[in-house]
Amino acid sequence: MVANKIADILSVLYQVKEINDKISSHLAKKDALLVNVNKYEEELKKLEEEYADKEEEKKKKHKKQKDLEAQVAKYETDILNLEGSRTSIKTNDEYFKLIEKIDHLKNQKDETELQILTIMEEFEEYQRIFKELETKKNSSVKKINEELSKIKNEIETCDSELGGLYKDKEDNIAELSDKVKQTYLKLEQRYPNDPITFLHDNTCTGCNMSVPPQVQVNIKMAEKLENCQNCGRYLLVKKE
Numbered sequence: 001m002v003a004n005k006i007a008d009i010l011s012v013l014y015q016v017k018e019i020n021d022k023i024s025s026h027l028a029k030k031d032a033l034l035v036n037v038n039k040y041e042e043e044l045k046k047l048e049e050e051y052a053d054k055e056e057e058k059k060k061k062h063k064k065q066k067d068l069e070a071q072v073a074k075y076e077t078d079i080l081n082l083e084g085s086r087t088s089i090k091t092n093d094e095y096f097k098l099i100e101k102i103d104h105l106k107n108q109k110d111e112t113e114l115q116i117l118t119i120m121e122e123f124e125e126y127q128r129i130f131k132e133l134e135t136k137k138n139s140s141v142k143k144i145n146e147e148l149s150k151i152k153n154e155i156e157t158c159d160s161e162l163g164g165l166y167k168d169k170e171d172n173i174a175e176l177s178d179k180v181k182q183t184y185l186k187l188e189q190r191y192p193n194d195p196i197t198f199l200h201d202n203t204c205t206g207c208n209m210s211v212p213p214q215v216q217v218n219i220k221m222a223e224k225l226e227n228c229q230n231c232g233r234y235l236l237v238k239k240e
């Protein structure tokens, strides 16, 4: 049914305004929820990155140990080879040089083995810290994911309510005569949040410009449909 009488049109506009206000507050709520989603997702990313960094350090330490072990093996081979070459020595001088070389390699081997021991000790301590970090990370991730899923549910509810509000608004707008409808739709494009606004303290709440007395009377008497002469929004008087 198309609203033709002023009272009917106004009644529809009041409805639409109420729906628009609800839509605005829903959208604001959804924005705030999305900000929280971003915040939590950033936190998750940071936790994962920190963890990955530590894991990388752990791998590096492990690799260092393997490298040193390979070095020790090489010293051992070299020492064995040198010892094997003893039989082909002809002079005392050559013999002493060989012994010196072998001793030097043995010293280096001992030093490297000490380094390995230190790394192994460090690694053990590191494993302990790493385990702690892992536990802490997992519990944080769990908490954050719980929060995220709560927020995402709220967003879903908000979206479904928004869907209902949009549908409700469409139904109301469909009741307006073509002329009012066209004006409303144009206004909505310009002022998505408040194409319809209230007269308050002699001014239009939309643009804060004062409204001429005669227009105010028309609005208050609900005798004529009025638009703000400055911004064009539909003006209604706030019902007590």
Ligand SMILES: [Zn+2]
Residues within 6 Å of the ligand: 204, 205, 206, 207, 208, 209, 228, 229, 230, 231, 232, 233
């Ligand atoms: Zn205005």
